[in-house]
Amino acid sequence: MVDVEALAGRAQRVAARSRVRMACRIAVVIVPLACLSLANGGQVGACACLGAALFAVAAYHRWRDRAGVDAVRTGLLLGAVPLVAALGLNACGMQCAPGWAITEAEVACFAAGAIAGIAASLLVARTPRDRRRRWVSTILVASLTAALGCVGLGAAGVLSTLVALVASASVVWIPVALRAS
Amino acid sequence: MKSAERARLQTAMIRFADGERAAFREVFDGLWPMCLALATRSLRERADAEDVAQRSILKVFDQIVDLDRRRDGVAWALTITAFEVLTLRKQRLRRREDDVDIDPIDAQPTPMDRLAERELYDHVRDVIGELSERDQHALQSMLLGETPRGEAARKRRFRAIERLRAAWRKAHG
Numbered sequence: 246m247v248d249v250e251a252l253a254g255r256a257q258r259v260a261a262r263s264r265v266r267m268a269c270r271i272a273v274v275i276v277p278l279a280c281l282s283l284a285n286g287g288q289v290g291a292c293a294c295l296g297a298a299l300f301a302v303a304a305y306h307r308w309r310d311r312a313g314v315d316a317v318r319t320g321l322l323l324g325a326v327p328l329v330a331a332l333g334l335n336a337c338g339m340q341c342a343p344g345w346a347i348t349e350a351e352v353a354c355f356a357a358g359a360i361a362g363i364a365a366s367l368l369v370a371r372t373p374r375d376r377r378r379r380w381v382s383t384i385l386v387a388s389l390t391a392a393l394g395c396v397g398l399g400a401a402g403v404l405s406t407l408v409a410l411v412a413s414a415s416v417v418w419i420p421v422a423l424r425a426s
Numbered sequence: 427m428k429s430a431e432r433a434r435l436q437t438a439m440i441r442f443a444d445g446e447r448a449a450f451r452e453v454f455d456g457l458w459p460m461c462l463a464l465a466t467r468s469l470r471e472r473a474d475a476e477d478v479a480q481r482s483i484l485k486v487f488d489q490i491v492d493l494d495r496r497r498d499g500v501a502w503a504l505t506i507t508a509f510e511v512l513t514l515r516k517q518r519l520r521r522r523e524d525d526v527d528i529d530p531i532d533a534q535p536t537p538m539d540r541l542a543e544r545e546l547y548d549h550v551r552d553v554i555g556e557l558s559e560r561d562q563h564a565l566q567s568m569l570l571g572e573t574p575r576g577e578a579a580r581k582r583r584f585r586a587i588e589r590l591r592a593a594w595r596k597a598h599g
Contacts, residue, residue, distance in 0.1 A: 253458075256454055260487040
């Protein structure tokens with residue numbers, strides 16, 4: 246005779262393990278991104294830290310629920326915009342200037358970050374529910390992905406990208422949040 | 427299962443796959459009796475059926491996070507159970523074959539075995555007798571251990587075996 250309660254407990258544990266496994270599968274995307282950033286001139290320590298942080302955030306959101314899975318997907322896709330821009334800049338031999346000087350590289354990083362931020366807010370605004378939480382998750386993942394991508398250009402590149410991404414996303418998000426409340 | 431109940435179970439499965447942990451019990455309570463009923467219908471032994479149903483329900487929960495929301499989740503769970511039933515049947519069949527290979531002493535036929543074997547031969551002969559003369563000839567040459575001469579003979583033998591299989595299935599299920 247089957248002990249149904251014990252079986253239910255086992256099934257619950259199996260489902261929990263499976264969810265963790267599914268969440269960790271995102272490493273398949275994040276590890277190559279970190280390697281790409283490393284190949285783009287990023288320091289090993291910085292790339293490892295940002296990669297680990299991105300993995301932790303992405304895995305947690307994916308583990309939590311379906312909205313998190315969608316947010317991570319959108320965040321990674323949009324965070325890849327500054328990453329590609331950084332790759333292009335590096336390929337052209339452009340680097341961010343030390344200190345607070347603004348060069349073409351910073352402007353390009355700023356523009357890429359702004360595009361990613363605006364697109365993230367517009368995409369999340371279309372979703373039917375859990376908008377606020379999705380927005381926070383998407384922006385967090387996109388910011389970490391963008392930072393990982395721009396780390397090879399220097400601190401100024403990372404900073405300008407992050408400022409642009411978060412500021413533009415917030416500016417676009419405010420009317421959406423006001424309309425919803 | 428009524429369609430309303432099935433739709434409710436499907437919704438619960440989607441909710442659980444989407445991350446709502448509280449929907450677990452509803453999904454489990456809905457799927458377990460169905461998997462057990464299918465396994466019981468498919469297997470003679472109650473113990474085997476319970477083993478298969480347990481394996482399949484654990485497999486369902488192992489894969490539920492990847493559930494395709496557009497498809498019927500209940501049908502998917504039952505497919506897993508049916509697959510487990512088939513796997514058990516295959517394992518049993520293979521084990522029987524292995525036992526014959528490994529332990530020839532235990533394989534000494536008892537009078538009952540001999541009787542069953544004779545009956546089996548009679549059935550095979552009857553079924554072969556229903557086939558065309560050409561097929562009978564091809565099968566006879568195979569039973570005598572002759573190697574087919576040429577591609578045509580090989581194909582004829584293959585087709586004869588296929589027709590024998592079909593006739594056997596038709597006669598004995």
